[in-house]
Amino acid sequence: xxxxxxxxxxxxxxxxxxxxxxxxxxxxxxxxxxxxxxxxxxxxxxxxxxxxxxxxxxxxxxxxxxxxxxxxxxxxxxxxxxxxxxxxxxxxxxxxxxxxxxxxxxxxxxxxxxxxxxxxxxxxxxxxxxxxxxxxxxxxxxxxxxxxxxxxxxxxxxxxxxxxxxxxxxxxxxxxxxxxxxxxxxxxxxxxxxxxxxxxxxxxxxxxxxxxxxxxxxxxxxxxxxxxxxxxxxxxxxxxxxxxxxxxxxxxxxx
Amino acid sequence: xxxxxxxxxxxxxxxxxxxxxxxxxxxxxxxxxxxxxxxxxxxxxxxxxxxxxxxxxxxxxxxxxxxxxxxxxxxxxxxxxxxxxxxxxxxxxxxxxxxxxxxxxxxxxxxxxxxxxxxxxxxxxxxxxxxxxxxxxxxxxxxxxxxxxxxxxxxxxxxxxxxxxxxxxxxxxxxxxxxxxxxxxxxxxxxxxxxxxxxxxxxxxxxxxxxxxxxxxxxxxxxxxxxxxxxxxxxxxxxxxxxxxxxxxxxxxxxxxxxxxxxxxxxxxxx
Numbered sequence: 001x002x003x004x005x006x007x008x009x010x011x012x013x014x015x016x017x018x019x020x021x022x023x024x025x026x027x028x029x030x031x032x033x034x035x036x037x038x039x040x041x042x043x044x045x046x047x048x049x050x051x052x053x054x055x056x057x058x059x060x061x062x063x064x065x066x067x068x069x070x071x072x073x074x075x076x077x078x079x080x081x082x083x084x085x086x087x088x089x090x091x092x093x094x095x096x097x098x099x100x101x102x103x104x105x106x107x108x109x110x111x112x113x114x115x116x117x118x119x120x121x122x123x124x125x126x127x128x129x130x131x132x133x134x135x136x137x138x139x140x141x142x143x144x145x146x147x148x149x150x151x152x153x154x155x156x157x158x159x160x161x162x163x164x165x166x167x168x169x170x171x172x173x174x175x176x177x178x179x180x181x182x183x184x185x186x187x188x189x190x191x192x193x194x195x196x197x198x199x200x201x202x203x204x205x206x207x208x209x210x211x212x213x214x215x216x217x218x219x220x221x222x223x224x225x226x227x228x229x230x231x232x233x234x235x236x237x238x239x240x241x242x243x244x245x246x247x248x249x250x251x252x253x254x255x
Numbered sequence: 256x257x258x259x260x261x262x263x264x265x266x267x268x269x270x271x272x273x274x275x276x277x278x279x280x281x282x283x284x285x286x287x288x289x290x291x292x293x294x295x296x297x298x299x300x301x302x303x304x305x306x307x308x309x310x311x312x313x314x315x316x317x318x319x320x321x322x323x324x325x326x327x328x329x330x331x332x333x334x335x336x337x338x339x340x341x342x343x344x345x346x347x348x349x350x351x352x353x354x355x356x357x358x359x360x361x362x363x364x365x366x367x368x369x370x371x372x373x374x375x376x377x378x379x380x381x382x383x384x385x386x387x388x389x390x391x392x393x394x395x396x397x398x399x400x401x402x403x404x405x406x407x408x409x410x411x412x413x414x415x416x417x418x419x420x421x422x423x424x425x426x427x428x429x430x431x432x433x434x435x436x437x438x439x440x441x442x443x444x445x446x447x448x449x450x451x452x453x454x455x456x457x458x459x460x461x462x463x464x465x466x467x468x469x470x471x472x473x474x475x476x477x478x479x480x481x482x483x484x485x486x487x488x489x490x491x492x493x494x495x496x497x498x499x500x501x502x503x504x505x506x507x508x509x510x511x512x513x514x515x516x517x518x519x520x521x522x523x524x525x526x
Contacts, residue, residue, distance in 0.1 A: 058423070060419060060422070060423075078419075078422045078423045078425070079423075079425060080423065080424045080425055083423055083424075084419070084420075084423055086416050086419070086420075088414070088416045090414065090416070091416045091417075091420060093417065093435065093438070094521045094522055094523050095438040095441070095517070095521040095523070104434065105424045108424065108426055108430055108434060109424050109425065138520065138521055138522060139522070140521065140522025140523075141522070158424065
């Protein structure tokens with residue numbers, strides 16, 4: 001693993017103005033370096049600023065102070081090298097088939113020179129997420145899990161440096177969720193994509209993340225960072241122990 | 256688990272089909288109409304039998320009396336639609352590029368959309384005279400505001416996730432427009448044109464009746480009006496029947512097909 005950070009978050013601070021004009025500090029002094037190919041999961045209670053943090057890293061929001069570097073360069077605007085996979089199950093364009101949804105960004109961004117080349121690349125990504133039989137289907141004809149697979153294929157087709165995932169599997173059933181966690185992990189590993197994801201699920205963080213960042217609430221700040229490397233070789237007892245550690249850090253120990 | 260299933264016969268299935276039901280109701284109404292007229296329950300001069308109206312319609316078409324009038328009305332309405340679509344496209348683009356204009360256009364839509372075109376006729380006659388220009392103004396009034404209202408509603412209803420995805424892959428404003436916005440507002444465009452078509456058709460026929468003959472022809476409305484002046488109710492009904500047939504044809508061949516091939520196929524149609 002290359003030791004130079006791909007994503008460097010430095011002293012991020014963000015507040016929102018409330019309706020009564022007062023300021024609400026949402027994120028306070030968040031700093032973190034994420035290495036090439038690393039998968040980092042952010043976990044915390046609702047409203048602790050996880051999504052805001054991800055949106056700042058994606059360039060969708062600007063921090064009050066602090067900055068984000070991607071490959072050493074300031075990152076303050078959305079860019080195709082740092083792609084966001086949204087929580088919304090309806091993020092695919094409904095007027096395009098699965099294949100066209102994956103092909104469109106390749107053509108629109110000039111990542112593929114011809115339609116043939118774009119389709120060939122798109123079909124490979126679609127096959128990798130197990131949707132080859134549904135390439136000609138429209139989004140409304142496939143399930144929520146399939147839509148998220150297609151969205152993953154669409155993102156990976158552009159070969160991003162960084163993939164940001166905002167609770168992408170939150171609205172899915174447990175079985176679909178598990179299979180997507182494993183799939184996402186394996187395809188991102190295959191392409192060396194650095195992943196930052198937000199989740200409510202401790203299990204999801206333990207299954208997917210190399211490091212788990214537990215956030216404080218009001219304002220959101222880093223409480224603890226767990227090293228979760230070697231998670232694939234954990235016994236169920238060890239996995240249970242690690243889940244328990246994260247739960248304890250979240251203040252759920254006595255539950 | 257035991258379920259009670261009723262097996263339907265083939266004939267029952269046919270009768271439950273919505274299209275078949277509609278045609279059956281229509282056939283029943285026409286039969287009643289024919290019977291009432293033929294039996295003399297209503298005077299035949301006031302309510303000619305349907306078969307006679309149909310025969311007259313065919314005759315008028317074959318002798319070339321009605322065809323040119325229909326073509327004249329359709330030509331005017333087509334010009335009005337083209338003009339409305341062009342104006343709506345320009346206004347829509349301006350609203351997207353200059354958001355402060357959106358409030359003005361929304362306000363104009365709220366004021367003008369509920370206003371019946373026929374209520375504006377005196378003003379339109381004063382401004383445009385009794386001319387094709389006045390007809391076009393009436394049609395544009397019927398179509399434009401309905402279309403703009405639907406398009407702007409569609410635009411504001413575009414899911415944020417589409418825009419954010421577009422921003423994320425750095426789509427240019429032009430690509431955002433041609434690749435996302437136009438498709439996302441398609442349900443609004445179809446709904447707006449559908450409402451506009453109904454309004455424009457009504458306004459045109461009314462105006463043709465009131466204006467009398469403009470140029471060499473007067474259109475369908477003029478045909479109906481002059482037929483009434485000669486107390487020829489069979490011709491009046493032949494004219495009305497042709498309006499109904501044109502309405503149904505445009506709906507089923509243009510709007511329904513357009514909807515089926517686009518927003519229904521994409522799962523974007525509101526049931």
